[in-house]
Amino acid sequence: xxxxxxxxxxxxxxxxxxxxxxxxxxxxxxxxxxxxxxxxxxxxxxxxxxxxxxxxxxxxxxxxxxxxxxxxxxxxxxxxxxxxxxxxxxxxxxxxxxxxxxxxxxxxxxxxxxxxxxxxxxxxxxxxxxxxxxxxxxxxxxxxxxxxxxxxxxxxxxxxxxxxxxxxxxxxxxxxxxxxxxxxxxxxxxxxxxxxxxxxxxxxxxxxxxxxxxxxxxxxxxxxxxxxxxxxxxxxxxxxxxxxxxxxxxxxxxxxxxxxxxxxxxxxxxxxxxxxxxxxxxxxxxxxxxxxxxxxxxxxxxxxxxxxxxxxxxxxxxxxxxxxxxxxxxxxxxxxxxxxxxxxxxxxxxxxxxxxxxxx
Amino acid sequence: xxxxxxxxxxxxxxxxxxxxxxxxxxxxxxxxxxxxxxxxxxxxxxxxxxxxxxxxxxxxxxxxxxxxxxxxxxxxxxxxxxxxxxxxxxxxxxxxxxxxxxxxxxxxxxxxxxxxxxxxxxxxxxxxxxxxxxxxxxxxxxxxxxxxxxxxxxxxxxxxxxxxxxxxxxxxxxxxxxxxxxxxxxxxxxxxxxxxxxxxxxxxxxxxxxxxxxxxxxxxxxxxxxxxxxxxxxxxxxxxxxxxxxxxxxxxxxxxxxxxxxxxx
Numbered sequence: 289x290x291x292x293x294x295x296x297x298x299x300x301x302x303x304x305x306x307x308x309x310x311x312x313x314x315x316x317x318x319x320x321x322x323x324x325x326x327x328x329x330x331x332x333x334x335x336x337x338x339x340x341x342x343x344x345x346x347x348x349x350x351x352x353x354x355x356x357x358x359x360x361x362x363x364x365x366x367x368x369x370x371x372x373x374x375x376x377x378x379x380x381x382x383x384x385x386x387x388x389x390x391x392x393x394x395x396x397x398x399x400x401x402x403x404x405x406x407x408x409x410x411x412x413x414x415x416x417x418x419x420x421x422x423x424x425x426x427x428x429x430x431x432x433x434x435x436x437x438x439x440x441x442x443x444x445x446x447x448x449x450x451x452x453x454x455x456x457x458x459x460x461x462x463x464x465x466x467x468x469x470x471x472x473x474x475x476x477x478x479x480x481x482x483x484x485x486x487x488x489x490x491x492x493x494x495x496x497x498x499x500x501x502x503x504x505x506x507x508x509x510x511x512x513x514x515x516x517x518x519x520x521x522x523x524x525x526x527x528x529x530x531x532x533x534x535x536x537x538x539x540x541x542x543x544x545x546x547x548x549x550x551x552x553x554x555x556x557x558x559x560x561x562x563x564x565x566x567x568x569x570x571x572x573x574x575x576x577x578x579x580x581x582x583x584x585x586x587x588x589x590x591x592x593x594x595x596x597x598x599x600x601x602x603x604x605x606x607x608x609x610x611x612x613x614x615x616x617x618x619x620x621x622x623x624x625x626x627x628x629x630x631x632x633x634x635x636x637x638x639x640x641x642x643x644x645x646x647x648x
Numbered sequence: 649x650x651x652x653x654x655x656x657x658x659x660x661x662x663x664x665x666x667x668x669x670x671x672x673x674x675x676x677x678x679x680x681x682x683x684x685x686x687x688x689x690x691x692x693x694x695x696x697x698x699x700x701x702x703x704x705x706x707x708x709x710x711x712x713x714x715x716x717x718x719x720x721x722x723x724x725x726x727x728x729x730x731x732x733x734x735x736x737x738x739x740x741x742x743x744x745x746x747x748x749x750x751x752x753x754x755x756x757x758x759x760x761x762x763x764x765x766x767x768x769x770x771x772x773x774x775x776x777x778x779x780x781x782x783x784x785x786x787x788x789x790x791x792x793x794x795x796x797x798x799x800x801x802x803x804x805x806x807x808x809x810x811x812x813x814x815x816x817x818x819x820x821x822x823x824x825x826x827x828x829x830x831x832x833x834x835x836x837x838x839x840x841x842x843x844x845x846x847x848x849x850x851x852x853x854x855x856x857x858x859x860x861x862x863x864x865x866x867x868x869x870x871x872x873x874x875x876x877x878x879x880x881x882x883x884x885x886x887x888x889x890x891x892x893x894x895x896x897x898x899x900x901x902x903x904x905x906x907x908x909x910x911x912x913x
Binding site: 312313314317318337338339340341342346349350353354355356357358505513532535536537538565 | 681682686688703760763764767770771778779780857858860861862863864865870872873874875
């Protein structure tokens, strides 16, 4: 222990070198409310090292190498599921969480597809993958009475063709886009059947000539600037674009919809690494986060829905009543979550996706 | 053959190529709008936001510490390596290859292998305990030393050994010779090696993101993670401050070396 203390003294600022309880928290960038961490620190006296990341892959490399030093990390659900199989995380002891009952059982059931028994993760925030568009540009091209609440906006080649000149962007994520295409075709979005995949790819290659690019983040600024008019992306990101366009006063109105056919529901999960140095602090933080008012403040700040049922009434109306953030009851039943793919399916999916992207 | 007009055009084009992007970055740091590419009026608000953002200020401070420490270590190691490479005996070719290998190795590989090394060392001898500032400094010193060696070696080759021999003839011991004769003659190379290692360390994001631990995110890591939501003008403001700082340092360095040259003449 003395060696650790010595290095800690050498390494850290005098501010954090105190022997008090510490929490090392590793989260996505721009994914928390301003007062979440200070509130926890004031209340418990725990000092928090808050670090941010931008890709599941870097986190995975660190977690698999072991002894990251982090007590709490927030990978996406599918990544967490795979890492849990590798023994990276410890099981959550729910008896240590007084506020566990606040979580929505319906949503926890959807998560169970990836995390059986909800053993390893507590949902931080949830998002959907759907179309976001520039209202004026799209109505101008498709007409007043076009159905803008449907995946046909993107997947109907006639629509895609009309929108090609103002720009369409798709996420560069084979599993998420293919799942949406399967769902639109009325097939099981988690299907690994080769015939189903062929059908989805046939649909996608029909609209391929009208797609400007495949990218997983560029569309945020492009939508806000009016450089593209339609993007299939993450709900939170598209709502950020909307916010940014409104703030800059450039007259562009962005709308995000969860289409009536349903969409993919994604989760980022709080998980405790098996070798976390301060697991007690991690439990204390999770329990603090599960308080309705704390969760609600994070949702208000980042425009993502949460799985905390008790928090919903405390979320601001602007966020809670936005059907793009909180799916209405009727749509919620049509939402689906991704399942980890078999390695074999992953290979054929990647191959089909590359063919699609390069247009060969 | 040489027309002064054509020459001037080439010079102007060259400077534009180098400085136009930096200039536009500086201009947009004074932009009112959140969108980096739309001008909507002059404002200093992003500088205000930057100074009240503890995450960025903390990361900038960590980056400067890491760069300072790793550049210093790299320069010392580079000097020793260069000494052996120029004056040493057998096995110099092998050592030369080994020392300069990080120059051509992809950063991802350096980062990942150092991460695995640190984890393994912690398991075996308990040091370094966890990942943090120390591991980033070690990693940066490793590849900084490769660059420093090349720079210092180039200078050392041109040194006249007769001067050192003369010093020894006059009764100076080997250490005295090294510190009083060799080192001053190497000084310009040491300064440029240090600056190069400092810049490279300040620049690096790949290696640092592998070997960083809790509470030790460097500035490039923080900026890079913000890119997902588009770069905010806060980053422009920060870059402008860094450019001002670096320009001042370069001017001071130039001034100091100009003054030093006078008595020599």
